[in-house]
Amino acid sequence: MANPPGILLALEAVTKSFDGFKAINDLTFYLDHGEMRSVIGPNGAGKSTFMDIVTGRTRPDEGTVKFYSDHESEIDLTALREHEINRLGIGRKFQTPAVYENLTIWNNLLISLNRPRDLWSTLTYRVTSEDKDRIEEILKTVALNDQRNNKAGFLSHGKKQWLEIGMLLAQNPKLLLVDEPAAGMSDSETERTAELLLSLKGKHSIVVIEHDMEFIRRLGQKVTVLVQGHVLKEGMLDVVSEDDEVRSVYLGRKREKKIAA
DSSP: OOOOSSEEEEEEEEEEEETTEEEEEEEEEEEETTOEEEEEOOTTSSHHHHHHHHHTSSOOSEEEEEEEOSSSSEEEGGGSOHHHHHHTTEEEEOSSOOOOTTSBHHHHHHHHSSOOOSHHHHHHOOOOHHHHHHHHHHHHHTTOGGGTTSBGGGSOHHHHHHHHHHHHHTTOOSEEEEEOTTTTOOHHHHHHHHHHHHHHBTTBEEEEEOSOHHHHHHHTOEEEEEETTEEEEEEOHHHHTTOHHHIIIIIOGGGHHHHHO
């Protein structure tokens, strides 16, 4: 089913303070169905807190956080717990891969499938042909088809990242929040990761937080610059990187040549 037009996620006038420090300060952010967005900003800009608020790990002090799914109207995410938000189809990948290292790649994907999680369903569950087809599809998507029977713990750092993205895909998410997917990767893995995320655009809405400007350039998507918990600038990277204020408060003189290259 094609994604419906219009907004999927809307944060409006959101503020969150920790011990008097405003990690998020009057933040307004919109993401459309099927859109991929890159979010950049210096350390302490509020990027992780932004993701925490969307996924329910942190509740905002002020403002609204609304989600618009395929089959329901406006959903207030601030009224839901973390696991309830996950069930709506909002998945998050942290910077450090979280895979089951003693299980095979196949079994990592199997236990991640979107199916009932209550005790009785788990005890009586039998793998269906649809499950197998879905796992095969994901294995091809994340380029791990030939390693399906290997334990996840033997994968390189980059391939563990791909496996975790595959584990999120197994849950059929509407929204993927991906935190620094290129961190610690080789050049070839970084290129493949960009290709992987771009292949998911349109099928899922995706927010990518990343410090690697070359990776952001490879994605070639709209960029949101966060500074002090607030949106400073939005637009394509080439346009954003030429903004004097962005250069001043985020990129800095030492990094101008890198971003403009």
